[in-house]
Amino acid sequence: MDVLELKNVSFVYSKGTPFQKVALDNINISFEKGKITGLIGHTGSGKSTLVNLLNGLNKPSEGTVLLNGKDIWEKPKEISKIRYKVGLVMQYPEYQLFDETVRADIGFAPRNLGLSKEEIEMRVLEAAKFTGIDDSLLNKSPFELSGGQKRRVAIAGILAMKPEVLILDEPAAGLDPRGRREILGGLTEYINHNDASIILVSHSMEDMAYYCDNVVVMNKSRVFKSGTVKEIFSNADELNDIGLDVPIVAKIASKLKKSGIDLQGTLYTVEGVKEAILNYIMEGKR
Amino acid sequence: MISDITLGQFFPGFSPIHKLDPRTKIILTTLFIIEVFLADTPLLLALMLLTTVIMIGVSRISFAVVLRGIKPIFFIIIFTAFFNIFMTKGQGEPLVHFKIITIYKEGIIRAVFMGLRVIILILGTSILLTYTTSPISLTDGLEILFKPLKKIGIPVHLFSMMMTIALRFIPTLIEETEKIMNAQKSRGADFSQGGLIKRVKALIPILVPLLVSSFKRAEELATAMEARCYRGDKNRTKLVKLTYKPLDFLWFAMAVLLFGGIIALRILPGHISPDSLIYDILFYKV
Amino acid sequence: MKEIIKTKDLCFSYFEYSDNDNVNQAKIDVHALVDINLTVNEGEYLAILGHNGSGKSTLAKLLNLILTPQRGNIFIDGQDITKPDLTEDELFDVRRKVGMVFQNPDNQLVATIVEEDVAFGPENLGLPREEIRRRVNFALNTVGMSEYSGHAPHKLSGGQKQRVAIAGVLAMKPKVIIFDESTAMLDPRGRKEVVDIMEKLNREESITIINITHYMEEAARADRVIVINDGKLIMDGTAKEVFSHVDELHSIGLESPQGRELINELNKAGLNIDTDALNEDECTEAILNKLKAI
Numbered sequence: 042m043d044v045l046e047l048k049n050v051s052f053v054y055s056k057g058t059p060f061q062k063v064a065l066d067n068i069n070i071s072f073e074k075g076k077i078t079g080l081i082g083h084t085g086s087g088k089s090t091l092v093n094l095l096n097g098l099n100k101p102s103e104g105t106v107l108l109n110g111k112d113i114w115e116k117p118k119e120i121s122k123i124r125y126k127v128g129l130v131m132q133y134p135e136y137q138l139f140d141e142t143v144r145a146d147i148g149f150a151p152r153n154l155g156l157s158k159e160e161i162e163m164r165v166l167e168a169a170k171f172t173g174i175d176d177s178l179l180n181k182s183p184f185e186l187s188g189g190q191k192r193r194v195a196i197a198g199i200l201a202m203k204p205e206v207l208i209l210d211e212p213a214a215g216l217d218p219r220g221r222r223e224i225l226g227g228l229t230e231y232i233n234h235n236d237a238s239i240i241l242v243s244h245s246m247e248d249m250a251y252y253c254d255n256v257v258v259m260n261k262s263r264v265f266k267s268g269t270v271k272e273i274f275s276n277a278d279e280l281n282d283i284g285l286d287v288p289i290v291a292k293i294a295s296k297l298k299k300s301g302i303d304l305q306g307t308l309y310t311v312e313g314v315k316e317a318i319l320n321y322i323m324e325g326k327r
Numbered sequence: 328m329i330s331d332i333t334l335g336q337f338f339p340g341f342s343p344i345h346k347l348d349p350r351t352k353i354i355l356t357t358l359f360i361i362e363v364f365l366a367d368t369p370l371l372l373a374l375m376l377l378t379t380v381i382m383i384g385v386s387r388i389s390f391a392v393v394l395r396g397i398k399p400i401f402f403i404i405i406f407t408a409f410f411n412i413f414m415t416k417g418q419g420e421p422l423v424h425f426k427i428i429t430i431y432k433e434g435i436i437r438a439v440f441m442g443l444r445v446i447i448l449i450l451g452t453s454i455l456l457t458y459t460t461s462p463i464s465l466t467d468g469l470e471i472l473f474k475p476l477k478k479i480g481i482p483v484h485l486f487s488m489m490m491t492i493a494l495r496f497i498p499t500l501i502e503e504t505e506k507i508m509n510a511q512k513s514r515g516a517d518f519s520q521g522g523l524i525k526r527v528k529a530l531i532p533i534l535v536p537l538l539v540s541s542f543k544r545a546e547e548l549a550t551a552m553e554a555r556c557y558r559g560d561k562n563r564t565k566l567v568k569l570t571y572k573p574l575d576f577l578w579f580a581m582a583v584l585l586f587g588g589i590i591a592l593r594i595l596p597g598h599i600s601p602d603s604l605i606y607d608i609l610f611y612k613v
Numbered sequence: 614m615k616e617i618i619k620t621k622d623l624c625f626s627y628f629e630y631s632d633n634d635n636v637n638q639a640k641i642d643v644h645a646l647v648d649i650n651l652t653v654n655e656g657e658y659l660a661i662l663g664h665n666g667s668g669k670s671t672l673a674k675l676l677n678l679i680l681t682p683q684r685g686n687i688f689i690d691g692q693d694i695t696k697p698d699l700t701e702d703e704l705f706d707v708r709r710k711v712g713m714v715f716q717n718p719d720n721q722l723v724a725t726i727v728e729e730d731v732a733f734g735p736e737n738l739g740l741p742r743e744e745i746r747r748r749v750n751f752a753l754n755t756v757g758m759s760e761y762s763g764h765a766p767h768k769l770s771g772g773q774k775q776r777v778a779i780a781g782v783l784a785m786k787p788k789v790i791i792f793d794e795s796t797a798m799l800d801p802r803g804r805k806e807v808v809d810i811m812e813k814l815n816r817e818e819s820i821t822i823i824n825i826t827h828y829m830e831e832a833a834r835a836d837r838v839i840v841i842n843d844g845k846l847i848m849d850g851t852a853k854e855v856f857s858h859v860d861e862l863h864s865i866g867l868e869s870p871q872g873r874e875l876i877n878e879l880n881k882a883g884l885n886i887d888t889d890a891l892n893e894d895e896c897t898e899a900i901l902n903k904l905k906a907i
Contacts, residue, residue: 189666290872548720551721556709
């Protein structure tokens with residue numbers, strides 16, 4: 042089942058001025074419910090514009106955006122309700138922190154939703170849990186925290202809305218490998234618990250390979266290709282043509298295959314390639 | 328996108344006005360303002376209008392664009408005109424007399440005169456300065472012109488540095504504001520509804536992050552400047568040296584000529600019989 | 614070979630107030646760096662690895678005296694820059710020799726026009742106009758940004774802004790350029806542009822390059838890698854040596870490049886591939902040879 046769907050969507054910036062620019066050109070894609078879909082493409086390929094359309098920050102110049110089969114712009118006055126359902130975590134979200142305490146900042150969106158005090162507190166605690174924020178930090182000022190902690194608080198601020206779809210634009214940018222793993226791992230847990238879906242925008246092919254089920258590749262304002270991770274990463278040449286890479290292990294696996302080593306399985310993660318090589322050896326011994 | 332707005336309304340170009348030294352332009356603009364205020368007869372005003380029109384022609388900026396520059400102050404011009412029409416008391420019979428409204432010939436003349444004066448002032452200064460001078464060369468020009476003030480302890484270099492940095496960061500901050508607004512909108516913030524207090528309150532989630540990040544930017548920029556050996560204007564040279572060229576002297580000469588002409592025309596009336604028709608046409612005092 | 618940077622028992626700590634709601638808040642030292650002894654030779658291409666908050670950026674800021682160490686000595690080009698009677702001119706000479714490119718491309722460009730920004734450093738050095746012009750042209754040319762000399766910085770891409778920042782440092786004719794996580798905020802294309810320029814400057818201009826990063830693939834391209842953890846220098850060697858300690862790197866929250874990680878996993882499964890392979894081709898070959906040998 043699809044949770045979000047774009048039908049014939051186009052978007053033009055500054056229409057009718059000399060600065061006019063087509064950012065999206067007739068996009069047709071859908072995002073599966075309960076899955077993590079990766080969105081890749083160069084800066085300027087239309088990714089960010091697409092993301093802003095998905096949660097109603099911008100209105101498509103043409104076409105419709107459907108959430109659970111309903112046009113999100115059916116009632117333009119109620120577009121803010123859509124934003125609660127499709128939570129967007131922007132790049133470097135720590136820049137949006139403003140409240141006196143971490144607790145209050147995470148609770149900003151639930152307060153805007155008009156929830157009861159108890160409900161707000163519950164959501165704050167839950168969001169903190171998924172993002173790995175220790176309870177002892179909740180009464181601190183968000184500005185006292187380290188960069189990595191601020192990032193978690195900002196993401197928790199969106200999780201507290203309990204969105205059905207969570208869009209994350211480079212949530213791990215600038216973090217070290219451990220920070221990356223912890224944040225992305227927590228998010229996977231969140232969607233499993235809440236029957237939600239994730240759209241992950243990232244330049245890191247390794248993260249795509251490791252966390253995503255499906256991938257949408259954008260190029261020059263259009264959808265270049267979409268499919269399962271396996272489908273996308275099994276054709277490295279195609280991605281190379283538009284200047285994108287596949288994970289290094291995927292390259293190694295494809296080189297091994299070209300040298301006559303018949304590998305089978307998920308050939309784009311370290312784990313997967315390892316298993317494939319070990320299986321290959323076992324087969325040979327049999 | 329808001330970040331596309333032209334800063335300080337500068338239109339890049341290569342016209343003779345664009346090529347003038349910024350110092351020349353600052354001095355000429357000052358002279359122009361004085362001249363407009365000295366012009367108190369139809370003839371002198373017509374002379375200033377002609378000068379302005381010629382300058383617009385020379386600048387090669389289209390009249391339509393230049394006239395658009397008046398739009399923001401249009402209301403003020405209309406308002407003062409009306410004020411003049413109704414409030415000026417003339418000597419002869421009123422043109423219109425209806426209940427409390429009385430309009431004299433003098434009132435209309437005065438209204439047109441004042442309106443024209445403001446328009447000429449705005450057009451002339453923008454053509455000479457803001458439309459044709461990049462903010463950075465304007466800053467350079469001001470720094471050199473005001474250099475003598477350093478002797479009485481005014482930190483001219485510091486002011487100019489501050490202005491340069493402000494100009495550099497205005498587009499960045501506009502972009503950042505846009506980003507933060509989108510981020511808070513995604514958390515259900517609403518900037519368009521409610522009374523005044525509610526709206527002001529709604530600005531806090533924008534202003535706090537903007538301030539915090541501006542401080543961070545300032546700190547990082549200061550570090551970067553120090554790392555690049557910045558130590559105020561001590562022992563500092565400049566890449567761009569401003570030099571007066573023949574063109575500058577030509578413009579100076581023309582300006583002085585115009586100025587002399589205006590002074591002469593102001594003294595002249597004493598030598599023409601006040602009863603003659605020519606006197607009335609040329610030197611009608613408003 | 615000539616030593617360009619040498620530190621001796623270098624220590625630095627930030628002060629923080631402890632978290633008690635007590636009135637008597639105690640001032641505690643947070644050790645950012647402990648007894649760092651590091652020698653860098655002229656012309657080296659060095660990467661410094663460490664997780665967020667490990668102290669690697671602090672080290673960079675000490676090397677051109679943006680921060681002052683509490684203890685220990687730093688020698689730049691043979692001169693002790695930590696001596697108490699360092700003059701202002703000497704200080705600025707250190708900053709000229711050890712240039713720095715920072716993380717956020719927006720927050721290090723000063724002027725509203727690219728070439729005027731590049732000129733900022735040489736202007737501060739008080740160089741004659743013709744010399745500034747020569748250096749600006751040379752620097753912009755070297756980073757491939759000549760055609761943008763009249764542009765406004767805020768209209769450039771992240772990678773282009775960083776290239777302008779590099780040109781700004783290059784125009785001061787430094788001996789060392791430290792890149793303090795200069796690629797962290799860039800997309801892959803911008804990152805490649807910047808790393809390519811680092812290598813070009815190292816090869817063609819013989820400038821000593823120090824790249825502080827947490828992209829393992831980037832560090833793997835350097836000749837030498839040092840790892841800092843909790844303020845201590847814990848590994849120092851060629852990229853191949855350092856990245857072969859896969860498990861040790863994991864234990865401090867870092868990784869090796871994926872090819873090396875794969876070989877490590879295979880070895881754990883009993884394959885025993887004996888190699889120091891690091892890049893994609895080397896790893897492929899090592900695995901292939903092993904498979905053929907079985």
